[in-house]
Amino acid sequence: MERYPTPSNWPANHRAALCISFDVDGVYGERNYRDPSDTYWLSQTEYDRAGVERSLRIMADFDLQATYCWVGQVAVDDPDTLRRAAAEGHEIALHTWDHRYLHTMSEVEQRDDFLRTREALERIMGHAPTGHKTGGWRYNEATHRIAQELGLEWIMDIPNGDLPSLEQPDPLLPPLVNLPPSWLWDDYNWYVDNIASPNQVANAWQDDLDQLREDGGLMSLTLHPFVTGRPGPARGLARFIDYAVSLGDIWIAPAGQIARWWRERAIG
């Protein structure tokens, strides 16, 4: 017999929540850890903008809002694509200035990186982002304290369970809501580090969602436009979203909405 979580963790008695996030790294993500002579691989990231555009079409087809974690330098290079994503109702979040790993920086450098990225995104889209995902999930003990200081509401960094958690490294500042990511919900691991088929990926994610639906959990996907924005993987993603929608009781929402719900539920 199926176990129904009571009461539901989610609004309107939805049985699970799904957050679809895209990390818009542009050409900067790979540049930070690949040899500059590796033009074969580095050139693949030139697909990023085409991938963002396809992802926007998929989200529009489903009439759903995603969360785009945007590298600051990418936003400055191509502000129109960011403006378009924001105008279509998607959430835009911080994803560092140029994807340099935060854990390699001093606290002062990390703060500058956050501020510079926030200013750039705010200037382009007209309002400030409320969330942050650390590039490569390489954060350290200063990172989330800085996010608190800047008044951010959520992070998607710490894979500590199947539900959001409140993180308060500075006990004097309001907590952040952490939406746990997973290496298994990162398209990079499936399609870049391995060569999986879109069907394998969609099937694996359906199993995750089925289990979380039984448990009342949250699934937070991390997708890269230059990876999942490609034709076959995009079809796999569309198949997965179609499955999630067909279940009828999955709350599919941007990270900020999920974080606000969780925070009000946890601390009022």
Ligand SMILES: [Zn+2]
């Ligand atoms: Zn990234």
